[in-house]
Amino acid sequence: MKKEFSQKIGFSFISLCMFLTVLFLFSIIFFIVVNGIRVISWEFLTQMPKEAMTAGGIAPAIVGTFYLTLGSIIFSLPLGIACAIYLCEYSPKSYVVNIIRFSINNLAGVPSVVFGLFGLTIFVKYLGFGVSILSGSLTLAILVLPLIISASNEAILAVPQSLREASLSLGATKWQTIKKVVLPTALPGILTGIILSIGRTAGETAPILFTAAVFYLKGYPKSIFSEVMALPYHIYALMTEGLYPDKQVKIAFGCALILLFLVLLFSSVAIYLRNKHKNIYGYGN
Amino acid sequence: MDMGTKEICKVSYFDSIKIRAEDINFFYGKKHALKDINLNILKNQVTAIIGPSGCGKTTFIRILNRMHELIPDALLTGRIFLDGQDILSSCIDPTEVRRRVGMVFQKPNPFPKSIFENVSYGLKVNGIRDKNFIEDKVVEALKKSALWDEVKDRLDDNALKLSGGQQQRLCIARCLAVKPEVILFDEPCASLDPISTAKIEELIVELKKNYTIIIVTHNMQQAARVSDYTAFFLLGELIEFGRTGDIFKSPQDKRTEDYITGRFG
Structure with missing residues (x-):
C-alpha cells in the first residue's frame, strides 16, 4: 500500500513537471500568435516600414535576416565540415587534438554578445569591413561553427567503420573513401546540424548588434558592405527606441511571430530529414 | 643446387605459390598477436584458416592486403610476397595491393547506395569512366556471384533492402568487379542462415577456378567442405598447415587434434 502510494506521488510529480513545461511553451507561442496575428498581412511582409516604424511592413528586415543567415552558412559550412573531417578522419589521436575538441566545445558556450564584440573589433574595425552584411555574416558564422562542427562530427562518427574498410579494400584511397562513402552517408546528419544552426543564426541579436544591423534603412541593402535591418534586431529596436511605443509594440509582436515561424519551419525540416535518414539507413544518429 | 633442379622447383612449386608469408610478427601495443608466421598460399586453391577466437586469424588475413594499417599502435615485421613481390614494402601503393587482394567481411557491409x-x-575509384564497360562488368560480377537473377530488375534499389545473404553476395560481387587475384573471406557466413551459408560456400568453390581464396572460419565443417588446405592458428602461432583432408583425418599436432575434435575453442 505504501509503495503504491509513493509511486502515485512520483508519477503525479513527474506529470506536473511535464505539464508545466508544455504549458510554458504553449503559452509563449499562444501569446505571440494572439498579439502578432493582427498585424500580419501581405503588405506587412512585402512593404517598407512607414511613418517612423509605426506603419507599413518589415520586408527589409526579413530580407536582411535572409542575407545574414545565408552569409553565415556560406562561411561556416565549408570550415565546419572540413574541421569535422580532419578531427574524425585525419587527426592523430593526441592531446593536441583533445585540446582542439575541448576548445570547440567551449566555444559553443561563449555568450553571443562576446562574439558581437569580437566581430566589432576584428571584422568591423581591424579588417575595415564596417557595419555590414559581411561583418555580421562572419560573426554569426563563428557563432554557429561549433554547432556545425559537433553535428558533422557526430554524423561522421556514426558512419560504420565497416563501410570505410569496404571502400579501402576495393582499392579506394582515403580521400575517395571520405568523398564517396563517408560524407554521403553522413550527409543527412550534417544537414540536420546545419538547419538547426540556421534557426539559431536567424534568431541571434547580440552578434549583429554592433556588426551588421541598423534600426532603419531607406531601401534594401545594395552589396555585402551595406548595413542591413534584421528581424531580431528590429524587435529589439521597436521595443526600446522610437516615439510611438503603442504602435511599435504591435509591429514587434508581428516580427516575433514571423521569426518564430521561420525558426519552427527550419526545425521541422531538420526533424523530417533526420527521420528520413533513420528510415533509409538504419544507422544510428 | 644446379640450374636444372632450380627450374624444376620453379615449375612444380614456386609457380603455384600465390602468397608467401615470411616471419610475420604483429603487435597490438604490447600484445604479441602473431608469432613468426611462415605460410604459403597456393594459387587457385581454397585455404582455410581455423582456430579459436583471438588467435590472430583475422589479423593475419588483414596483413595480406595491408588493411592492418588502419589499426592504431600496431607494429608489423616480416614480409609478404604476392607473386614474388614484397607488398609490405613502402614503395608499393597499398591501394594497388588492395585492388589485387580483395576482401569480404564478416558482416555484410554494402554501401547505403543502389545495388548498381x-x-x-x-571500378570508379580505380579510374574507370567508360559507362558501357562499367555496366558490362557489373552484370558480369553479379552473375559470377549468383545474385543476378534475384536483382536484375531492381539494380537501382538501395542495397540495404536486400536480405543478409543477398547483401553478402553483393559484397562478393563488389569485390569481383575490380578483378582481384586473391579474395580474402573473413568469416563470411558468421551472420547468415544455413541456406545463405550454403549458397556462399557453393560460390567459393566455384570461384577458386579463377581466384586464389583464403577463408577464415570458426566452422570446422565449413573448412572441411570448401577448402583444399587448412592452417590451424592458436594464440598467434601457426600450429599446423597441410591438406585439409590430412589435417582433419590425421592431425600431426595434439593441439590441432584437440581443437578439431571439439575439446576446446
Missing part, C-alpha cells in the same frame, strides 16, 4: 552503385564503386 555498390558493384560499380570499385
Whole structure:
C-alpha cells in the first residue's frame, strides 16, 4: 500500500513537471500568435516600414535576416565540415587534438554578445569591413561553427567503420573513401546540424548588434558592405527606441511571430530529414 | 643446387605459390598477436584458416592486403610476397595491393547506395569512366556471384533492402568487379542462415577456378567442405598447415587434434 502510494506521488510529480513545461511553451507561442496575428498581412511582409516604424511592413528586415543567415552558412559550412573531417578522419589521436575538441566545445558556450564584440573589433574595425552584411555574416558564422562542427562530427562518427574498410579494400584511397562513402552517408546528419544552426543564426541579436544591423534603412541593402535591418534586431529596436511605443509594440509582436515561424519551419525540416535518414539507413544518429 | 633442379622447383612449386608469408610478427601495443608466421598460399586453391577466437586469424588475413594499417599502435615485421613481390614494402601503393587482394567481411557491409552503385564503386575509384564497360562488368560480377537473377530488375534499389545473404553476395560481387587475384573471406557466413551459408560456400568453390581464396572460419565443417588446405592458428602461432583432408583425418599436432575434435575453442 505504501509503495503504491509513493509511486502515485512520483508519477503525479513527474506529470506536473511535464505539464508545466508544455504549458510554458504553449503559452509563449499562444501569446505571440494572439498579439502578432493582427498585424500580419501581405503588405506587412512585402512593404517598407512607414511613418517612423509605426506603419507599413518589415520586408527589409526579413530580407536582411535572409542575407545574414545565408552569409553565415556560406562561411561556416565549408570550415565546419572540413574541421569535422580532419578531427574524425585525419587527426592523430593526441592531446593536441583533445585540446582542439575541448576548445570547440567551449566555444559553443561563449555568450553571443562576446562574439558581437569580437566581430566589432576584428571584422568591423581591424579588417575595415564596417557595419555590414559581411561583418555580421562572419560573426554569426563563428557563432554557429561549433554547432556545425559537433553535428558533422557526430554524423561522421556514426558512419560504420565497416563501410570505410569496404571502400579501402576495393582499392579506394582515403580521400575517395571520405568523398564517396563517408560524407554521403553522413550527409543527412550534417544537414540536420546545419538547419538547426540556421534557426539559431536567424534568431541571434547580440552578434549583429554592433556588426551588421541598423534600426532603419531607406531601401534594401545594395552589396555585402551595406548595413542591413534584421528581424531580431528590429524587435529589439521597436521595443526600446522610437516615439510611438503603442504602435511599435504591435509591429514587434508581428516580427516575433514571423521569426518564430521561420525558426519552427527550419526545425521541422531538420526533424523530417533526420527521420528520413533513420528510415533509409538504419544507422544510428 | 644446379640450374636444372632450380627450374624444376620453379615449375612444380614456386609457380603455384600465390602468397608467401615470411616471419610475420604483429603487435597490438604490447600484445604479441602473431608469432613468426611462415605460410604459403597456393594459387587457385581454397585455404582455410581455423582456430579459436583471438588467435590472430583475422589479423593475419588483414596483413595480406595491408588493411592492418588502419589499426592504431600496431607494429608489423616480416614480409609478404604476392607473386614474388614484397607488398609490405613502402614503395608499393597499398591501394594497388588492395585492388589485387580483395576482401569480404564478416558482416555484410554494402554501401547505403543502389545495388548498381555498390558493384560499380570499385571500378570508379580505380579510374574507370567508360559507362558501357562499367555496366558490362557489373552484370558480369553479379552473375559470377549468383545474385543476378534475384536483382536484375531492381539494380537501382538501395542495397540495404536486400536480405543478409543477398547483401553478402553483393559484397562478393563488389569485390569481383575490380578483378582481384586473391579474395580474402573473413568469416563470411558468421551472420547468415544455413541456406545463405550454403549458397556462399557453393560460390567459393566455384570461384577458386579463377581466384586464389583464403577463408577464415570458426566452422570446422565449413573448412572441411570448401577448402583444399587448412592452417590451424592458436594464440598467434601457426600450429599446423597441410591438406585439409590430412589435417582433419590425421592431425600431426595434439593441439590441432584437440581443437578439431571439439575439446576446446
